Amino acid sequence: MYAPLRMFRALVGDYGDDVKGQGTIPCMDMLRSWQRRSRRVPHLSKEWKLSYGSSKFFWVNGMEYPLGEKAIAQPACYHFQTFPVPETLPEEVLAKMSAPPKSDVPIITPHELAEADGLIFGFPTRFGMMAAQFKAFLDATGGLWRMQQLAGKPAGIFFSTGSQGGGQETTALTAITQLVHHGMIFVPIGYTFGAGMFEMENVKGGSPYGAGTFAGDGSRCPTKLELEQAFHQGQYFAVIAKKLKGSA
Numbered sequence: 001m002y003a004p005l006r007m008f009r010a011l012v013g014d015y016g017d018d019v020k021g022q023g024t025i026p027c028m029d030m031l032r033s034w035q036r037r038s039r040r041v042p043h044l045s046k047e048w049k050l051s052y053g054s055s056k057f058f059w060v061n062g063m064e065y066p067l068g069e070k071a072i073a074q075p076a077c078y079h080f081q082t083f084p085v086p087e088t089l090p091e092e093v094l095a096k097m098s099a100p101p102k103s104d105v106p107i108i109t110p111h112e113l114a115e116a117d118g119l120i121f122g123f124p125t126r127f128g129m130m131a132a133q134f135k136a137f138l139d140a141t142g143g144l145w146r147m148q149q150l151a152g153k154p155a156g157i158f159f160s161t162g163s164q165g166g167g168q169e170t171t172a173l174t175a176i177t178q179l180v181h182h183g184m185i186f187v188p189i190g191y192t193f194g195a196g197m198f199e200m201e202n203v204k205g206g207s208p209y210g211a212g213t214f215a216g217d218g219s220r221c222p223t224k225l226e227l228e229q230a231f232h233q234g235q236y237f238a239v240i241a242k243k244l245k246g247s248a
């Protein structure tokens with residue numbers, strides 16, 4: 001269940017020096033190693049708020065996590081914000097699952113989606129589909145659908161599954177229906193990641209629909225290649241979304 005969080009952070013490509021809640025996230029050493037390798041884009045802020053120009057993108061994640069503190073941006077920029085969706089499980093169940101403590105990152109409400117120029121949705125899977133928490137959040141967007149307030153907005157997805165047959169493509173395919181009913185423009189990565197899409201020697205998550213990873217029992221970390229694919233998705237999506245806004 002932690003895997004989508006790590007993939008989420010990779011979408012911008014740098015984890016920040018001051019990560020909170022380190023005891024709750026497996027493989028933090030790997031994350032710090034990745035941070036040292038990648039200095040091409042801004043650090044994450046606590047609210048995923050990177051000020052770059054006038055385009056505003058929301059990265060809506062299916063789980064909470066205390067993000068790193070704010071750092072600096074690079075030359076040509078966008079404005080990013082990240083939000084978790086509401087948890088639906090009772091506190092006693094979360095305690096038995098050893099879920100990490102709640103963060104102070106604001107939980108998004110459905111109507112706030114309309115404020116963004118682009119949206120990327122990230123979630124773990126359950127039986128080949130997005131987890132119930134995220135589906136419940138999207139089910140609450142009926143008011144936006146009625147007014148078609150999300151129509152024409154670009155949207156992307158990324159995901160994790162517990163196993164290789166756990167739904168790396170079915171999760172994406174079933175998620176697309178949510179975008180279609182809203183009239184959103186799905187932005188897949190296709191095969192723009194290049195040779196990494198054809199990796200056959202090692203296990204790799206993701207697909208032409210979006211970045212992905214295999215979580216196993218929750219202890220498996222995304223590989224270097226999986227993180228690079230997620231980083232590529234973040235860059236690619238921002239470029240496409242900005243073009244769409246500029247042509248409107």
